[in-house]
Amino acid sequence: MRTQRFRRRTLLPLFAFLGVLLPLLTTDLAAATDAAPAKPVKMNSTADHTKYEDLQQVFKSGPEVTKACLKCHTEAAGQIHRTKHWTWEFLNPENGQRLGKKNVMNNFCISISQNYSFCTGCHIGYGWKDKDFDFTSEVNVDCLACHDTTGSYKKPAGNAGNPVVGEPMEMPPGSGKMVKPVDLTKVAQKVGKTSRDNCGNCHFYGGGGDGVKHGDLDSSLASPDKELDVHMDATGLDFSCGTCHKTSSHDVPGSRYKPTAREQHSAYIRGKGEKVNPATCQACHGNKPHKSPILLKSARMNTHAEKMACQVCHIPAFARGGVPTKMSWDWSTAGQKGSDGKHMVKKDATGHVTYDTRKGDFALGHDVVPEYRWFNGDIKYTLLGDKVEKSDSPTPINRIDGSPTDGRSMIWPMKIMRGLQPFDPVNKTLVMPHVAGNDDIGYWKNLEWEKAIADGMRNVNAPFSGKVDFIKTEMYWPITHMVAPKEKVVSCTECHAADSRLKGLPGIYMPGHSAKGWLDIIGWLAALTALLGVLIHGAVRITLSLRKAG
């Protein structure tokens, strides 16, 4: 008994002591277990390329890097070869037109013919300097353009898609401007997932400069705030291009040659809609995206979305990140020299070029309200050899199709790039001039159209009469980036008003905008007549009463 009591007495405090100590001990132990695998590890990839033996070498050229990449990524080059990022060619299955940068013309620098070395600074390959480039070469695939994460990988225009390696290079030769070489080893060891910067290196600078071409793609999207793009918001959702342009097998979906103008389905579960374009708004949001607690309001908003692309309301303006975009380019005024007989450049108050001897006059725009068109996704290009007529109405570089009644169209916001560009008035075709280049033919150096055009046309075996005139052209660029937060969408009265954004578009009835004028005239006349009638009647009554009283 005694011993038992003694035991109980001594054990109780012991248990109590342990009860306090144990939790302390275990937490300490747990902390120790957390600290144990202290070995640093990459969390965004299962491979650390700095550890690859094949990348521990001094690379003398781009293809040498690719060769190393292909040792492991055996299928990558073959996948790239099938994409239009590589071929710069796109066969439109609807109308059989052979498109792609290799074949089309635009109203910026016009075409790549005989300008290869300059344009192919944005080709995902090495060495495309003339029309004989080998498109079957695996080592000429440029992995780094899309997978560099250092930001140091640059391919200067004029170097046929090659980076400067080894020694600094004077570009253009004789200019005294030195381009620093790229450390290919460092870049190769730091490859990673494609970011906005990778895509932006080319797509932000299309047309030869920041924001020039698209209007809805420029360097402001490298690190945008929410106001500029609600999805790419760098401190918010921070989407990369690939979040929407969901890529598989290196083939990036979302085409400007055959865009998806109308999607009539609910949102896709990723992986279920392989045959569809994952880059549309509807791919994630579905086609009835609006929700409102107010009776009938969601339905009203969703009905708007039956006729209008989401972009109409959700992108109130383009070029709204502070970078202006080119709205027109007049090549016909090129060639004027300064009083000193030298090339000249005129700039506007903000320092942006508005005239360049080599290029002509530009008009720039920022925070531009788009123009709106019915669009069903069909685009027909005016290609080399297609007959064009000089007239007051511009020749469409790309003719977009659409109507309110074809059942396939939506209203879309567009940037319409307008300009005057050289054409052959005898053969009545557009032309492909050789503009860039440090030779005695290129227009930018020599300012002689005949020679420059003859060279560009000979290169693609196209006839050229030797005569040069200028023709008005326009080119359509559907607007789809720079999506504003919902508080900043286009307000009702910007369309539901006499002076409407959609003014002149056929096939729509909008309260506040499109009422019949004659009904108003008759209606107001009726009301006014009634008013005058009662006023006169009343006046007569008053007058007669006063006379009687008087």
Next chain:
Amino acid sequence: MSDRIYIFNRFNRFWHWSQAVLVISLLITGFEIHGTYSLFGFEKAVSYHTILAWSLIGLWAFSIFWLFTTGEWRQYIPTLEKVDAMVKYYVTGIFTHSPHPFRLTRLQKHNPLQRIAYLTVLSVIGPITWSTGLLYLFHDYWTEWGLRGFLVLEWVAFFHTMAAFMMLTFVIVHVYLITTGHTLTAHLKAMITGWEEVED
């Protein structure tokens, strides 16, 4: 001397005045949506117009019920009797203070012109307004309901606007005719108190 008759009971007055407020507010917001001026802003105008419209539809439902359960609907049976006399009175008699050709009673509180006018409001302007208005409100469901092929928004809007102009014209004339009673304010007082003064 004058006599007093109780002709507008409480519900009748409530109906009249709430309808007056609703109709005038609907005209104000409606013409803003139409694009005639901007006052509240399009989006707000649409919301207000929608709320007011549902209220008016509700009020009309009650008033129709009231009209039929009380037999008051008989007050709107049109008649041509004395119409010529009424017209003559408004064109000449009223200026010379001739006696009013119509003597209202509890059972006949509207003169023949009023009967025709109010019947038009209740059976023509009203139905055009609310039928096109409801179609307008439910425009978003036309496809689901299979109406898309038969109806064009443009014409629905046209008739809705037309009815609005008719209503506006009615309101102008109606407001003036308030002053043509036994005294200038006799009709107004009647609609406020329910009691109409009539000539002895």
